[in-house]
Amino acid sequence: MQFLWPQYLWLLLALPLLVLLYVFVLRRKKKLALRYASLSMVKEAMGAGQSMRRHLPPLMFLLALAAMLMAAARPVAVIALPSAQQTIILAIDVSGSMRATDVEPNRLVAAQNAAKSFIADLPRHVKVGIVAFAGSAQVAQLPTMNREDLVTAIDRFQLQRATATGNAIVISLATLFPDHGIDLNAMQGGRERMRGFAIDAERRPEKKEFTPVPPGSFTSAAIIMLTDGQRTTGVDPLEAAKMAAERGVRVYTVGVGTIDGETIGFEGWSMRVRLDEETLKAIANRTAADYFYAGTAQDLKKVYQSLSSKLTVEKKETEISGLFALAAALLSLLAGGLSMLWFNRIL
Known part of the structure; x- marks a missing residue:
């Protein structure tokens, strides 16, 4: 625990002086009591038979003063608090490589099941949006608190060709920031030169002035991208991650599949699909987020459970002066009540 105004802690040195004053008053009271002729009056004045109890209220009041002084010093501690994040975008890979069965029954089905479990574990006030991506990226479900709509959107996934992980991040950002003037049609092609979401400044409609912020500083939303990470087309995922970082949005990446991968075939063609961990780790690092590896369906479920906890509860450095002030008030009331x-x- 630390203190924002530690200089106020010097006032705690006054407490021993109060203890000495209390002892002095008791001794003076005892001397006055000895002047009485009646022994019963002496006992009453000295509080005989209740010597321990008579000191309890002053002790509690002394503790209350200590708590007040601690509160004045503005103590700060790292505690777990509900996250301020209100919107989560789930970007899920639906490319052909997700048909690989190195994660049973296959990567896509395992991802769908884990995503639905993740959504079910989230607090009801958290909005969730769904982005599906393959050769391009589309919003399968706008952010909503309706869990049934989210499950329906996940169940509608259809495998497609190619993988554009960068597009998934761009579309997710466009969903989170609809007023930033992101040109979705231009970005989807992935071949245009990107400079702060600008493709052709002369033809692009005016947008709000944008000022970059520190990575991870935007705590109202987050993106979770689940993929095997093998980009084959579209926007450079590291450029897209840079854009997310400049807006303070964390992009948590989940790598599904095995490192060695496997060879899959479809409609007369075959290819080797491997997990591109290097790219996924780079995306997470650039946006001040985390990368998770899911080699099996059970691992994938555990990853999403971990993400649910990470996104709904986070540790923050928080001022706890109010707790000390509350303790001081309760001790003062209790001391006064017992004394009466x-x-x-x-x-």
Whole structure:
């Protein structure tokens, strides 16, 4: 625990002085009590039979003062709090390589099942959008809190040719920032030169002035991309990751499949599909996020469970002055209440 105003902690040195003052008052009271002729009056004045109980309210009040001074120093601690993220975009690969069976029953079905479990575990107030990508990327479901619509969108996935991981990130960003003037048609081709989402500044409609922010600083949304990572077309995924980083959006990547991969065939052609971990790790690192490896269907489910926890609860450095102030108030009330109950006076 740290303190924003540690200089106020010096005031704690006044507490021993208060203890000495309390002892002085008790001794003075004892001397005055000895002047009484009646022994019963002496006992009453000295509080005989309740010596321990009589010190409890002052002790609690002393602790209350200590808590007040601690609160004034503005203590800060790292604690787990509900995340501020309200929107999550699930970008799921539906390219032909996802038909590989190195993850049972195949990569796509395992991804669909894990995604549905992930959505079911999220708090109901979190919006989720679905982006499906292969040779191009499309929004399968706009961000919504309706879990049934999300499941329906996931069940509609159809395998397609090619893989454009960069396009998936761009479309996800366009979904999160609809007012940034992203030219979706131009970006989908993936062949145009990209410079801050600009393809042709003269023909492109005006957009809001954009100022880059630190990576990972936008805490209202996140992108989770599940893929085997083998880009074959479209936007450079590292350029797309840079755009996400400039907007502070974290892109969590999930690599599905085995490192060695396998050879798949379809409609007379065959190809070797391997997991491109290097690219997926680079995307996550550039956006201040994390990369997760899922070599089996069970691993994939665990990954999504981990992501659910990571996205809904996060550790933050938070000022906890209010907790100390609350403790001080409760101790003060308890000290005063016990004093009135036992001695019919406040301390």
